[in-house]
Amino acid sequence: MNSAVESLAEFKPEAAAPAEAPQAKILLVDDEPKSLFALQELLSTLGQNLMIAQSGEEALRLALKNDFAVILLDVRMPGIDGFETARLIRNRERSRLTPIIFLTAAADEMTSMFRGYEVGAVDYLMKPVVPEVLKSKVSVFVELHRKSERLRESEDKLRRLAAHLISVREEERAHIAREIHDELGQVLTGLKMEVGWLAKRLKEKELIEKTDSMGKLIDSTVQTVRKIATGLRPEMLDDMGIIAAVGWQAKEFQKRTGIRCRAKLPPEVKLDIDVSTTMFRIFQEILTNIARQSRATRVDIELDVGEERIALDVSDNVVGIAEGDVTGKKSLGLLGMHERALLFGGEVKITGSPGQGTRVCVSIPVRNGKS
Numbered sequence: 343m344n345s346a347v348e349s350l351a352e353f354k355p356e357a358a359a360p361a362e363a364p365q366a367k368i369l370l371v372d373d374e375p376k377s378l379f380a381l382q383e384l385l386s387t388l389g390q391n392l393m394i395a396q397s398g399e400e401a402l403r404l405a406l407k408n409d410f411a412v413i414l415l416d417v418r419m420p421g422i423d424g425f426e427t428a429r430l431i432r433n434r435e436r437s438r439l440t441p442i443i444f445l446t447a448a449a450d451e452m453t454s455m456f457r458g459y460e461v462g463a464v465d466y467l468m469k470p471v472v473p474e475v476l477k478s479k480v481s482v483f484v485e486l487h488r489k490s491e492r493l494r495e496s497e498d499k500l501r502r503l504a505a506h507l508i509s510v511r512e513e514e515r516a517h518i519a520r521e522i523h524d525e526l527g528q529v530l531t532g533l534k535m536e537v538g539w540l541a542k543r544l545k546e547k548e549l550i551e552k553t554d555s556m557g558k559l560i561d562s563t564v565q566t567v568r569k570i571a572t573g574l575r576p577e578m579l580d581d582m583g584i585i586a587a588v589g590w591q592a593k594e595f596q597k598r599t600g601i602r603c604r605a606k607l608p609p610e611v612k613l614d615i616d617v618s619t620t621m622f623r624i625f626q627e628i629l630t631n632i633a634r635q636s637r638a639t640r641v642d643i644e645l646d647v648g649e650e651r652i653a654l655d656v657s658d659n660v661v662g663i664a665e666g667d668v669t670g671k672k673s674l675g676l677l678g679m680h681e682r683a684l685l686f687g688g689e690v691k692i693t694g695s696p697g698q699g700t701r702v703c704v705s706i707p708v709r710n711g712k713s
C-alpha cells in the first residue's frame with residue numbers, strides 16, 4: 343500500500359471526540375525554596391502540572407524539553423538572573439512565544455519593569471504576590487494555551503483529512519482510468535472486428551460505406567476513451583516514470599496552448615510512485631495556472647533528481663503573480679499544491695515579479711526505489 347493510504351488508515355474520525363483536557367505545564371522559577379513552595383501551594387488548586395526550577399540554568403533546561411503554558415520567573419537570582427533567563431528562553435524557537443510573568447520585589451519595581459519590557463515580558467507581579475491575582479493571571483494563560491493546543495490539533499486533523507481525500511481521489515482516478523481503458527477498450531476492439539467481419543461479407547456499396555463510417559466512429563471513440571483515461575491518470579506515470587510524464591505533459595501543454603515550453607529533464611529514475619504522482623499533479627496545477635493566468639509566451643521547466651530530493655522549477659513570463667495571491671485565502675489551487683508537497687515533507691515556493699513572470703519551485707524528498 344502506498345504511504346498516503348497508510349496515513350489515511352491513521353485517520354480515525356471517531357478519535358476526534360475531545361478527551362479530558364490534559365494538564366497544562368506551568369514552570370515556577372525561584373532560587374528560594376520557600377518562595378517556590380509558597381507558589382506551588384498557591385497554584386496547586388488549579389489542578390495543572392507544576393514544574394519547578396531553582397535557577398535560570400535549570401529553567402532553561404526544562405524549557406528545552408517542555409511546552410509551558412506560562413513561566414513564573416523570579417527576577418533576582420544568583421547566576422543567570424530572571425531577565426537573562428527570559429531572554430534566552432525567548433531566543434529559542436520552541437519557547438519563542440511562551441508567556442512569562444516576572445516576580446519582582448517591590449524595591450526593584452521600576453527598573454525591573456523597564457528591563458522586563460526589553461525582553462518582552464507579558465506581565466509583572468510584585469512580591470509578596472496576592473494569591474487571587476496570581477491565580478487569575480495564571481488561569482488566563484492556561485486557558486490560552488489550551489485553546490491554541492486545540493487549534494493545533496484541529497489543524498492537524500484537517501491536514502490528515504486533506505491527505506486522505508487527496509489519496510482517495512488519486513486511487514479512484516487511477517481505478518476509473520484503468521476500467522475505462524481496459525473494459526471499454528476491449529469492447530470497442532471487439533466491435534471493430536465485428537464490423538470488419540461484416541464489411542468483408544457485404545456486397546452493396548451503400549452498406550460497405552456504412553460499415554466504413556462505423557469503423558471510423560469506433561476509431562474516434564477509442565481515441566476519446568484513451569484521452570479520458572489519460573486525463574484521469576497518465577499511464578506514462580506508472581509505466582515509464584515521472585521524467586517521461588513531465589516531458590509528455592509539457593509537450594501536450596505546448597500543443598494545446600501554443601505557449602512555447604522548454605524542458606530540461608534528467609534521465610529517467612525510479613521513484614516512489616506517490617512522490618512521482620505528487621510531483622506530477624503539482625506540475626499539472628502549475629501549468630493550468632500558467633494557461634489561465636500568466637499570458638505567458640514561454641515556459642521554462644527544469645526537473646532535477648538528486649540523492650535526497652526531486653526538484654521542479656517552472657518559470658513563465660509576462661504577468662507575474664501578485665504577492666497577495668501567493669498567500670491569499672482564495673488561492674485554493676496554490677494551497678492544494680502546498681498541502682500535497684507537505685504530505686511528503688516537501689515544499690513549494692512561489693515568487694512573482696510583476697510584468698516579468700512567475701516562478702514556482704517544488705522540492706520533495708525522494709524515497710528511492712520504493713514503489
Ligand SMILES: Nc1ncnc2c1ncn2[C@@H]1O[C@H](COP(=O)(O)OP(=O)(O)O)[C@@H](O)[C@H]1O
Binds near residue numbers: 631634662667674676
Ligand atoms: N503563473 C501565474 N501567473 C500569474 N498569476 C498567477 C499564476 N499562478 C497563479 N496566479 C494567481 O494566483 C491566483 C491563485 O491561484 P490558484 O490558487 O491556482 O487559484 P485559481 O487558479 O483557481 O485562480 C490566481 O487566481 C492568479 O491570480
Ligand SMILES: [Mg+2]
Binds near residue numbers: 627675
Ligand atoms: Mg489554479
